């Protein structure tokens with residue numbers, strides 16, 4: 078296997094490879110761009126015109142997606158997978174991955190779309206760097222752009238694997254991309270209704286990629302991910318890489334659609350969330366239920382029919398999202 082196939086090892090040890098570019102016998106070029114960043118380019122004759130960004134480890138304790146990217150890269154470096162797409166692989170937060178923690182100082186996935194400029198510390202620097210890697214990668218005109226930012230969640234979920242689809246004013250969510258996600262094993266997609274400060278929101282809003290955060294199960298340490306079944310996603314990614322995706326007729330069969338009704342924002346240290354600590358993502362919330370309260374008499378009461386909660390987390394910094402109230406969506410606004 079080519080030495081650059083060991084991107085994870087290089088990333089975790091902080092080593093710079095002596096040889097920064099290597100080419101497989103099938104003419105696939107691997108180029109190390111910096112810590113946790115590697116570009117894979119097919120030969121010009123094989124290039125199918127897709128630019129695919131795959132990121133993992135934006136949260137350092139979410140290891141199953143990191144292991145998945147590692148397997149894919151090993152396949153490429155051994156010559157078993159021969160990509161026809163250009164690919165950028167990014168391990169998001171190396172210092173946090175080394176520590177096995179979600180972050181070092183602050184959640185990097187709240188620092189994109191320029192938010193890093195108003196902040197400092199390791200995550201702010203890394204967010205700026207990741208934006209730059211993505212900006213350069215997605216700068217070639219006339220090509221398709223796709224970004225999957227792979228995560229696992231803090232808690233269990235009634236819907237194990239799902240995607241979050243960012244929002245941009247005037248842009249329509251794509252039915253074709255949803256069908257692709259269904260074929261990749263996603264059981265639900267959550268349609269965002271306002272701009273955001275996550276990595277996938279950055280590539281969607283600013284770089285014109287089709288972008289998604291994929292939630293793939295519960296976060297566990299390296300080597301303990303047997304319960305996270307990524308077979309369908311992995312198979313689909315290999316097809317996307319090799320431009321051999323079967324035509325499934327664009328079916329959304331079995332894919333549940335939700336949209337964000339409201340984001341619950343923690344305003345102060347007085348914020349209280351009225352949910353059991355072990356509540357699962359997508360648990361239903363009854364109308365009239367007092368979900369949370371905060372200083373100055375702020376109350377978050379459920380008003381929506383069919384509401385469910387995802388990512389409840391009262392420990393976030395003040396001003397950040399402490400949960401999302403979602404409701405079913407009929408998909409009538411898809412393109």
Ligand SMILES: O=C(O)CCC(=O)N[C@@H](CCC(=O)O)C(=O)O
Nearest residue numbers: 186228230231232241275290388
């Ligand atoms: O389990 C949780 O509470 C958080 C899981 C996670 O890290 N989710 C991402 C979602 C990003 C998005 O909204 O697209 C995050 O919170 O950063």
Ligand SMILES: [Zn+2]
Nearest residue numbers: 136139228229
């Ligand atoms: Zn995450």
